[in-house]
Amino acid sequence: GDSVTQMEGPVTLSEEAFLTINCTYTATGYPSLFWYVQYPGEGLQLLLKATKADDKGSNKGFEATYRKETTSFHLEKGSVQVSDSAVYFCALSGAHDMRFGAGTRLTVKP
Amino acid sequence: GAGVSQTPSNKVTEKGKYVELRCDPISGHTALYWYRQSLGQGPEFLIYFQGTGAADDSGLPNDRFFAVRPEGSVSTLKIQRTERGDSAVYLCASSLKPQGWRNTGELFFGEGSRLTVL
Numbered sequence: 001g002d003s004v005t006q007m008e009g010p011v012t013l014s015e016e017a018f019l020t021i022n023c024t025y026t027a028t029g030y031p032s033l034f035w036y037v038q039y040p041g042e043g044l045q046l047l048l049k050a051t052k053a054d055d056k057g058s059n060k061g062f063e064a065t066y067r068k069e070t071t072s073f074h075l076e077k078g079s080v081q082v083s084d085s086a087v088y089f090c091a092l093s094g095a096h097d098m099r100f101g102a103g104t105r106l107t108v109k110p
Numbered sequence: 111g112a113g114v115s116q117t118p119s120n121k122v123t124e125k126g127k128y129v130e131l132r133c134d135p136i137s138g139h140t141a142l143y144w145y146r147q148s149l150g151q152g153p154e155f156l157i158y159f160q161g162t163g164a165a166d167d168s169g170l171p172n173d174r175f176f177a178v179r180p181e182g183s184v185s186t187l188k189i190q191r192t193e194r195g196d197s198a199v200y201l202c203a204s205s206l207k208p209q210g211w212r213n214t215g216e217l218f219f220g221e222g223s224r225l226t227v228l
Binding site: 046098 | 113114151153158169216218219221
């Protein structure tokens with residue numbers, strides 16, 4: 001079935017470092033791809049999405065490009081902040097639900 | 111508030127007991143989802159409602175789990191004869207329209223109900 005596999009964590013970076021969290025997917029049909037974020041003590045919230053191949057989703061300085069040829073949707077940010085510390089989930093739209101990866105915990109140190 | 115509300119936020123119960131978890135979605139959202147998140151894992155799909163009916167319950171692990179949404183708004187997830195393996199955070203999410211290949215609207219999640227079965 002449809003699924004996503006994302007880079008295992010945890011990831012620890014210094015402030016202003018470059019971030020990449022890898023995500024690859026397996027799907028039939030034409031899924032949309034998402035990154036959700038869960039800040040400490042809060043619910044999951046949508047960070048960004050891309051609905052078709054070569055689309056780039058972006059929000060809050062984060063970016064991810066839907067690459068059909070490599071079945072990937074890697075999350076990147078050029079300069080992380082302490083406030084970016086959270087758990088990040090890659091996801092895809094299944095037939096009528098959302099399928100999530102296992103999550104990657106990011107800690108950014110000042 | 112305007113978000114998805116889940117109660118209780120924490121529930122500790124003994125093995126074999128019955129548990130109900132409640133979800134109050136965002137007003138006007140017709141699609142409602144239940145997910146289960148075990149420690150260190152991503153959310154795992156359980157069941158999806160479109161209106162009052164369960165459109166897909168293929169994620170429910172066994173017949174001890176049941177969910178209802180009688181008036182198309184609030185939903186209750188019911189777990190009978192709880193087992194230690196049921197311990198997890200149960201997440202509810204809602205959206206204006208069902209998720210899927212033809213619709214990519216945002217899912218709005220509650221903060222979850224943490225269930226601990228002793």
